[in-house]
Structure formats: C-alpha cells, structure tokens
Amino acid sequence: MTAARKKIMVVNRKPPHGSIYALESLEIVLIASAFGQDVSVVFLDDGVFQLAKSQNTRGLETKNFSSTYRALEDYEVKTLLVEQESLSVRGLTAADLLLPVEIVSAAELAIRMTQQDMILSS
Amino acid sequence: MKFAVLVNEGPYTHQASDTAYHFTRAALEKGHEVTRVFFYHDGVLNATGLATPPKDDRDVTKRWSALAQQYKLDMVACIAAAQRRGIVDAEGASRVGLDTDNLAPWFRISGLGQLIDAMLAADRVMVFGD
Amino acid sequence: MLHTVNKSPLERNVFESCLRHADATAVIVLIEDGVYGAMKGTAFSPRLEQALQTVRIYALAPDIEARGIRDKIADGVTLLDYGGFVDLVTQHAPVMAWL
Numbered sequence: 399m400t401a402a403r404k405k406i407m408v409v410n411r412k413p414p415h416g417s418i419y420a421l422e423s424l425e426i427v428l429i430a431s432a433f434g435q436d437v438s439v440v441f442l443d444d445g446v447f448q449l450a451k452s453q454n455t456r457g458l459e460t461k462n463f464s465s466t467y468r469a470l471e472d473y474e475v476k477t478l479l480v481e482q483e484s485l486s487v488r489g490l491t492a493a494d495l496l497l498p499v500e501i502v503s504a505a506e507l508a509i510r511m512t513q514q515d516m517i518l519s520s
Numbered sequence: 521m522k523f524a525v526l527v528n529e530g531p532y533t534h535q536a537s538d539t540a541y542h543f544t545r546a547a548l549e550k551g552h553e554v555t556r557v558f559f560y561h562d563g564v565l566n567a568t569g570l571a572t573p574p575k576d577d578r579d580v581t582k583r584w585s586a587l588a589q590q591y592k593l594d595m596v597a598c599i600a601a602a603q604r605r606g607i608v609d610a611e612g613a614s615r616v617g618l619d620t621d622n623l624a625p626w627f628r629i630s631g632l633g634q635l636i637d638a639m640l641a642a643d644r645v646m647v648f649g650d
Numbered sequence: 651m652l653h654t655v656n657k658s659p660l661e662r663n664v665f666e667s668c669l670r671h672a673d674a675t676a677v678i679v680l681i682e683d684g685v686y687g688a689m690k691g692t693a694f695s696p697r698l699e700q701a702l703q704t705v706r707i708y709a710l711a712p713d714i715e716a717r718g719i720r721d722k723i724a725d726g727v728t729l730l731d732y733g734g735f736v737d738l739v740t741q742h743a744p745v746m747a748w749l
Contacts, residue, residue, distance in 0.1 A: 404640060409746065411667070422561055422601065429632045433640070443667055483670075508671040512651050516645045517746045520528055520561065521740045528749070535656075535682045542712070546732035552740075644739055647747035650656075 403436045404515040410445035411519065414464070415455065419520040420448045421463050426518060431475045438477035438514075439470070440507065441499070446484045449495040468497050481507050523547050524638035525557045528649030530565030531580035532573070537566050540648035541583060548591045556594045556638035557584070559627075561649070564597040564607045569624035581624045588626035595627045596634045652742035653678045656749065658686035659694040666697070668748045672705050677742050679735060680709040680727075685717060690724040702726040710735060 408427050414420040430437045441449055448467070455462040470478065478499040485491060485501070492501060502510070511517060525544050529536035544554055559566050566581055573579050588595050597607055606622075609629045613621040623629060639645045653672055659665040665680075665687045672678060678701075680688050687694060688709040701707065702724070711729040714720050723729070730738065739745060 401640065406639070407744075411664075411749070418561060425600065425632055426560075426635070430636050433633065433636045435636070435640075443663070504670050508673055511671060511744070511746060512673065512675075514744045516639055517647075517744045518526065518645065519647055519747050519749050520649055523739075539656075539681055539710075542732045543735060547736045550733060550736055552736065644743060644745055646739065646745060647749070649747065649749040 403434060405436045405438070405513065406430050407438045407440055407511065407514040407517045409440045409442060409517060409519040410448055411443040413444040413447035414453070415458065415460065420445075421461070423518075423520045424463065424466055427470065427475055428473055431473050437475050438479060438510070439475060441478070441480045441484070442507070443481075443484050444488075446480055446488060446490060446495075449480065449497065449499065450490075451494060451496045453496075464496060479507060479510065521644065522553045522555050522642040524555045524635070524642035524645040526635065526645060526647045527557060527559045527563035527566060528561045528647065530562040531571070533562075534650050536648040536650060537563070537580055537584075538578075540646070541580070541587065543646060543648070544593070545587055548587070548593070554591070554593055555641045556596055556634060557588075558635040558638060559595070559597040560601050560632075560635065562605065564602040564605055567595075567597040567602070567607050567624050567627040567629075568622055570622050585624055585626040593626075596630045597623075597627055598632050598635070599629050600632065602629050651676060652739060652745045654745065654747045655680050655684040655687065656682040656747070658683045659697070660686065660692065664748045665694070668746075669697070669701050669705075672701075674704050676705045677738060678705055678707045679730065679738065680707065680713075681735075682710075682713055685709045685713045685719070688714070688724060688727040689719055689722045691722065695724060698724055699726075708735075708738065
C-alpha cells in the first residue's frame with residue numbers, strides 16, 4: 399500500500415542571483431515532485447522577481463536558470479502561486495512574469511499555507 | 521513525534537546551525553525521534569572535518585558529531601551542494617580525482633532525496649536558515 | 651500553524667510579512683535576531699502590540715538573554731526555552747520558517 403501524498407509547499411521569498419537560494423530551492427521542488435508528492439511552489443515578497451521575464455546573466459557570467467521555471471510543468475509541478483500584494487508593491491503585473499501562474503491574495507495564501515503538511519523555505 | 525531538520529547555513533556565520541542543534545538536542549532529550557538532520561545550501565559546510573575553531577568557543581561541527589554519536593542521529597550533507605562548496609567524502613574524492621577528503625565523523629553525503637525521505641517519515645520539518 | 655521569525659523587524663521585513671499571513675489561530679515564535687521584534691519602545695512596538703491582539707507570540711529566552719534585552723520585552727510575549735519550543739511545535743502544524 400503506498401502512503402498518501404503529502405502536501406509540500408516550497409516558499410520563495412528571495413530574489414534570484416543575489417544569493418543561491420532561488421537556484422537550489424528549484425532542485426528541492428524537482429526532487430519533491432519526483433517523489434510523487436503534492437508540491438506547490440510559492441513566490442512571495444522579493445521571491446516574485448525569480449519569475450521576471452528577460453533575465454540575462456551574461457554580464458555576471460553566472461548560470462541563467464530562469465528557463466527552468468517554465469519546465470516545472472513537465473515535472474508535474476502544476477501549482478505555482480504568486481502573491482498579488484508582492485507583485486503590486488513592486489510595480490509588477492502578471493504580464494511581467496515569464497510564465498502563467500496562479501495569482502493569489504495574501505489572505506488566500508495564508509489559508510493555503512495552513513492546508514499544507516509541510517512547508518520548506520530558504 | 522518525529523522531526524526532520526533542515527539546516528541551510530554553515531557554522532558560525534549565521535546562528536542557524538546553533539539553533540538547529542539546540543532544537544534537535546532538546547527534541548531528542550524529550551524522547552522524540554529525529555528522522556534526519558539534512559544540510560543544504562551553505563549548511564553542508566557544517567560537515568567539514570578541517571575546522572579548528574578557537575578553544576574558547578563552541579566547536580559546531582564536533583558538537584553535531586557528538587550528538588549524532590550519542591543518539592545515532594543520521595546527518596546528511598546534500599551531495600550537489602557539497603560538491604559545489606568543497607565538502608567531499610573519500611569515495612567522492614576518488615571519483616573526481618582529488619587526493620584528499622574532508623568529511624567530518626558522523627556525517628554522510630547523499631542526494632536531496634534523503635531530505636524528502638526524511639520529511640515523508642516525519643510529522644514536522646523544521647527549517648533553520650538565514 | 652506555527653511560524654518562526656529569525657530577523658529583526660528593523661533590519662528586514664520578515665516579521666511584517668509573517669504577520670500578513672498569520673490568521674487568528676497562528677502561533678509565532680521569534681528566534682535568533684527575531685527576538686528584537688519582541689521589544690517594547692521600538693518603532694515596531696505598536697505593530698507588535700497590534701499583532702498581540704490576535705495571535706500568540708513567543709520568543710526564545712536564550713536568544714533574549716544573549717542580546718541583553720530581557721528587561722525590554724513587551725508584556726504579552728511568552729518566553730520559551732528550547733524544550734518549550736519543541737513542545738509548541740508538537741502542538742501546531744505545519745511550521746513555516748520565515749527566512
């Protein structure tokens with residue numbers, strides 16, 4: 399008998415490139431999904447910048463991993479949540495993001511958090 | 521209750537490893553089970569066997585090793601994060617042609633799947649970071 | 651659910667962000683530099699007082715003692731040792747670490 403899937407939420411609050419958390423957090427998302435769990439990925443506060451379009455890291459000579467977000471769906475990660483308020487205070491809209499996501503209010507996100515079995519953050 | 525513990529930062533620079541240690545020790549002393557302590561991001565630096573901190577301060581790595589020895593705690597450093605940051609066991613060293621390894625006692629290096637495994641076996645996951 | 655906050659509200663917006671996502675059943679544990687958020691008499695204290703109306707806020711005593719702010723902690727914040735922290739976590743799920 400296989401165990402029931404756990405609801406695992408991975409929360410991203412930090413922007414990309416200034417630190418490694420965005421990149422290495424993606425690895426956790428992929429692995430958790432490979433284990434067949436019910437994974438949702440949240441972009442909150444400066445984490446919304448991870449999904450900004452047109453990232454070009456050539457001048458930094460670092461890896462541009464932003465296309466990996468578009469591949470998440472291929473890995474069965476279908477729940478990508480972006481907080482509305484986090485976008486608004488940063489002058490961003492859905493049109494600024496590199497892929498379609500579910501935009502939720504802070505209140506809705508708070509509810510979703512309480513529904514998880516486990517939450518990971520970095 | 522069963523806890524999985526995730527340590528996201530290395531020793532000394534941030535308090536994360538200290539807090540994780542104190543939480544883990546308190547949980548074990550209360551008779552709870554800790555399914556695994558997983559070290560990710562700079563947390564893998566807790567697993568260095570080469571540190572010689574000043575004698576008038578705590579030895580973060582040795583303290584983790586002692587706790588693991590006392591409670592048979594499984595402590596895993598993520599292999600991808602470890603390779604990136606230069607924490608390597610004997611097998612990993614020989615695999616990439618390094619002439620030395622530096623993993624501290626009671627730590628082992630393994631994949632990120634061990635974090636997920638530990639979480640699935642636990643009731644709570646505690647994350648300590650920056 | 652239980653939230654941990656480990657940075658001062660005057661350095662980062664982590665505590666504020668946590669409060670925006672904490673409902674009336676939430677429990678918040680201030681740890682490490684987060685214990686500065688438990689102080690009275692700071693620019694953040696009115697926000698703390700407001701939060702204490704709806705959520706339970708705890709702070710790690712060892713972190714408070716280390717920082718020499720034991721006599722500056724707002725009434726209404728409950729102090730915990732690591733054992734108490736473990737106990738609290740057994741009573742609430744899930745746990746979110748606001749980093």
